[in-house]
Amino acid sequence: MTAPVGIREAPGENAPRLLEVEAMTVAFGGVTAVDGLSFGVNEGEVLSVIGPNGAGKTSAFNCITGFYKPSGGHVRLGGVDITGKRPARIAAMGVARTFQNLRLFGELSVLDNVRAGMHVRIKQNAFDAILHTPRYHRSEQEATDEANRWLDFVGSRGNRYNEVRNLPYGEQRRVEIARALAREPRMLLLDEPAAGLNHNEKEQLLDLLRRISDLGTAVVLIEHDMGLVMQVSERIVVLNYGREIADGTPTQIRSNPAVIEAYLGAGDDVEEEAEKIAHQSDDQIFGRTEGEQA
Amino acid sequence: MSNVLEVRDLVVSYGKVEALRGLSLTVGDGETVSLLGNNGAGKSTTVGAISGVVRVTSGTITAFGKDVTNAKPWDLVEMGIIHVPEGRRIFSRLTVHENLQIGGYAVSDTSVINQRIKQVYSLLPRLAERRSQQGGTLSGGEQQMLAIGRAMVSGPKLLMLDEPSMGLAPLMVAQVMDVVRDIREQGTSVLLIEQNARSALRVATRGYVIDSGVVTIEAPAEQLRADPRVVEAYLGK
Amino acid sequence: GGGGLTSDSQGGAAATTGDILLGMVTPLSGSSAAIGPYMKNGAQLAINELNASGGVLGRQLKLVAEDEGCDPKTAAAAAAKLVTAGISVSVGGYCSSATLPTLSIFGKANIPMIIPAANSTDLIKDKLPNVFLLNGTGAQQAQAAADFMKSAGLKAAALVDDNTSYSKDITTRTAKDLEGQSTKVVNQQSVTAGEQDYSAAVTAILRANPDIVYWTGYYQEGGLIIKQLRAAGYKGKIMVADGSVDKQLVTIAGKDNAQGVLATMTQTPQTIPGGETWIASYKKAFNADPGPYSTQSYDAVRVAAEAIKNAGNTNGKDVIAALEKIDGFKIFSGSLKFTPEHTLTNGGFDILVVKGDDFALNN
């Protein structure tokens, strides 16, 4: 089975970090949402960012993607400084994201939404569109085909000419991911993709995340669903009050007392979750990526 | 035990789509009832119909012994039927404090409002920290707390929470559930919609499973937790 | 259907039987809507009189009035509608800017235009053969105003217009006429019509300290400006142009404020001997007072009828030739003879003055 885009080479041992966040700070008036945060993302890895509500996870995403201007620190993508660049620039450099609250183009069709992801790659100008040149037809056809492939990839079913806002929630989530994937990103940032999904849909999401990772795309995930996080992540960064309080493998994180105190709590939920995870071998959790662990 | 809420054969349609097709449920005095169901099963529609923001096509809703089918939302709030909507819907450009004040809109006595706001602050200290910040700038979890706090200021007798744990950190989920428990202990009846069935069934006394607009299972919470159908669909094996 | 598509298919042979249609493009809606009825009634009065005495060439006259709303596009459509209706002569035209685009429409259809109100010299700039102005032009009025200022020994004048072509035409020409003369223009400005507060303009005028303020717009704003000038303590003379000569000016300004306000104006029924009978018949026919341009419209119809009669048919070319030949035909502003530019030989502007509730001849 062919994947929609060429699978990128898995990076070697000493591959440079794809993303480097260095001492990033964001403050709003009195509130310091992100406070000297540093972390990195490797090519192709699945990294989760977790932390209590208001810890600054979304703010950190917003800084990386250019929606907020950090008041201090640097963000580097593949060695290039992207601090303070406009979101469109950063996106064009291969960073795609979803939003914590869905931000689809509600009145447009599912297909159009996904084609937005390909926008910068569609080879066509205004004159082609007006004159309906062969180039226009070719590029439109390619875009449509590719959009369809991405929708298939995320497992979106149903009518693709429908207005996207009429779709059920779970379906919209998928479309948003398909749209981000269509960007063909080197790195995909997902902000709470599992929120509001039911159990079955979460299972499907888990599967999807693994397939995305298989494409070689780095995935950075903000998520409160520990079941999902523990199963999919290779590495977890934990934030609290805008600072990093832990960074490690799921196994390390779930037994880290600081994390338990600030985030997981000693609730039965977590215990149950932990139990569940304990029964699985690490192999099962990390799938094929196990070998790349440091 | 008398029922604070009785819903009989409720039908609601959006245009051609029938979201509810003869749904019935009851909430007893002091009970915490949980509604489970897939995405789009009709849970939000049910509470919307109860709180008067969704028009009922047929069926009856009785609250505190009065027929309140298609009553005006503001009259229902005055009766103490408070609905914390899906997605929080806090006022993004009012401050946290003003949001809480709006919560007390139906209460005419300012001292009562202030008293309750104080209680909310002590129960949810994070809100006190952020009291003069604009609601829209809160993090997702903070907004959820604000939504619940806002509902509490209006002095609910029947509190309906639509997916209050969505987007909350595990610790916070536990906290919210604790708050729900506290509210119940103060004698308020609660109708709780949750995707997080595990937590919901832990605080609920009774539960309903809704599918495509009708109730398919009704049972006490412990029983639901054990029901294989529920386990399979909502709890995970 | 109707008419061919080729270049020579318009303005074909004129009908020789049935009513003779006279067209009038005039504002019946919009901010100048008040004027339309005055013009329409004036023209209708003339038609009634002519028809009562047997019509022209044995045929009855009929007025077809179309709204222009003082909007060029609407005016052009109105003109086209009149062409389609088959009018023989156009006796309308109020707003100059709305009349301009009708020139070529009537021109291509070979229809003579006797324009009773619009009087911008731009209308005759292109020397179109079918365009005749029956109202004194801005140039003539400006001359009258300038002459008055000089002869009254006024040292400083402020000229205020409402930024429409009619009005601005008069101020610019007055300013030109006063160049190098004993009266200096100390302030010249254009206010926006349709507003209520002109205090900013008034303040500027007062600061320039003129002996006379000449307002060349319409009476609605004119009344307000007079009132505001007086309220601001202005004690000098005020003069208005013909667009403001209306009783309403006095009402709006307030009787006290308006006393002694001068005006440049062509002859009106009020100022010529025997005018009262005309006013009476107008009142009788329409149960209303005549207003601005009633007389000119009345005259336009009579001139048109005269030309058709002299031409012996309604063919545009012949009527135009007849119009050019008219000499000594009595109209309100005197005896008619068109200049080679198709304007009145004699603008016939007098100076009026407000006495009591209305304007009277200044002596």
Place this chain on the structure above:
Amino acid sequence: MSIDDGSRPERPSNSSANRSRPDAADASGFVNAVDDRGDTKVALAGSGLAPGKASTVNPLSRLISHPLFGLVVVVLAIALPFINSSAYTIRISTDALIFVMLAVGLNIVVGYCGLLDLGYAAFFAIGAYTAGVLTTTFGWPVIATIPFVVVAAVIGGVLIGGPTLRLRSDYLAIVTLGFGEIVRITANNLDFTGGPNGVFGIPDFGDFGLRADIATYWVVTVVVGLAVLASARLGRGRLGRAWRFVREDEDAAEAMGIHTYQVKFAAYVTGAIFGGLAGVLFAVHQTAISPPSFNFLYSALILMAVVLGGMGSTPGVVVGAIVIALLPELLRGAENWRYLVFGVLLIVVMIFRPQGIWPHRVGEKPAKARRKRVVEDEPEVIP
């Protein structure tokens, strides 16, 4: 909702209004006391599969979205003089066509891109005056002025759009309104634009041996037809989609790598060019142009045509423009009643068709694509 009111609850939360249903009530910032919504296209409960629902367009709209339909309309327009060649018919039809061009141009700005422009007549004026002054003062043929008109319109668009396109929609509205007024007043006050009387004696394109007004009519028909086609096609291409993305959600568009400012700018400038070219046609048709033709009311009328027809929908906007252009003519005899009736009709139409007479529909797709989907309904799963 197309025009962002800037008050999107910044953070409705995880789901909120977007959640799986069309909730126009939130979108407009209004609410019905009771959520009593009419028929909407909604996915069936929980299923996620709404097979073919929205693509089953009703036969009428399929007919009119058919490419041949446009052709038929164009042929009819060209044939008009053979049916009725009276000066009046030709004149008001030409007026209406020019108005169509304006509406189609404004539709790019408002309908596609969601920028509220209340001063669109400014570009119309710029085009008309550029053509008017160049032809009358310098004796150029009209055709030769066109490049200059385009340049002038673009300069106008850049001057006003450049600094202000970052503004929120209602602020943009007043800025554009102000710009419209500035252009009109300036034309009124300057000498080379002819002051209040404007420019007159503007020549036409030549009569090609035809009656002059009919020659102009045909030229206008062809130009406007091409403009309508161009705008419809632009709307469907890459840039057109980008406009819609920006209209729907600027942040999301940015996140997709779309430089939203440039995209808005492109819409604004394209609109300006359409307006400018319409101005040339107007100048030729009127032979005399003056400031009152370009006042705020005229901008409002063009906007009305767009909204009344259906924002973002080319056939809708064409219909809207024809209605707005011809209705006052049809009511001509009513004098002052005319605008009273016009006003009441506007209200009535909007109440009964709040989305416009002929709203833009998602889901109308070429027949080819429709067939394709049938095959793909059971998607192959890519591992």
Place this chain on the structure above:
Amino acid sequence: MDFEYLLQLILNGLFVGSFYGLVALGYSMVYGIIKLLNFAHGDIYMLGAFSGYTLLTIGAGVIGGQASIAVLVVIMLIAMVLTGTVGLILERVAYRPLRGAPRLSVLITAVGASFALEYGIAVSFGPNPRVYPVRLGNEAFTIFGARLTYAQLAMMLIAVALMIGLDQAVRRTRSGRAMRAISQDPKACLLMGINVDSVITRTFFIGSALAGAAGVMSGAYYGKIDFLMGFIIGLKAFTAAVIGGIGNLRGAVLGAIVLGLLESFGTAWLGSEWRDVFAFGFLILFLTVRPTGLLGERVTERV
């Protein structure tokens, strides 16, 4: 520029600004709550002037030609109730059915309503301007050489009193807070127990009443009224509301005063014909520097 002249310009600006302010308030209130640019608002002002005219004509026998300020105030209050009611009916008939429709659709009904009101008056009163049967005298006093009539002073005082009253009402009361809440999320307001419809209705009533008051005042002061008199002031009020930060009431008043002053000085410096170019040019430049107006809420957009 000498001091007297400067002061005179400022006084003129303030006087005109106070009229703009009364109309701008209603504009801003309605915008604030339902995000509607109510283009018919200027025509409500016109309607106010005509109601006052009708009342005065009817009551002319009773009060005689010389009306005192007190009589005018009474007439003004009645006219306020009338225009308030018209505003309320307008909301009911033309705007409420369009809740939930695209925002621009409502804008179009507003323009439609504006036409209907203007020409409704034109056909019922005739297109000729009407003149108020009362006159305010020209008696004036001077402060530091600048001149102000007593009538102007009275008008300004009434305007200021109305503005302060409204401001207090909106700030102090819970319905003020409710108005702000409705502008953000009307549906959530329902769940708070707010009768959204009645709050919106009230807003329209108050806004229209203020415009009506301004209409009567202008009729009494300027004397002449006509069916199109609301058009220009409607545009000015819109501009003022935007300068001040649309939706913000104090901003609307401040914006109106700024606009009044801009016009006054624009006329003095560049002449009347360039006044609006000056005012709009300033507005455009100002907004590029301060995109939310003088007092507009600065929103940190979250993503």
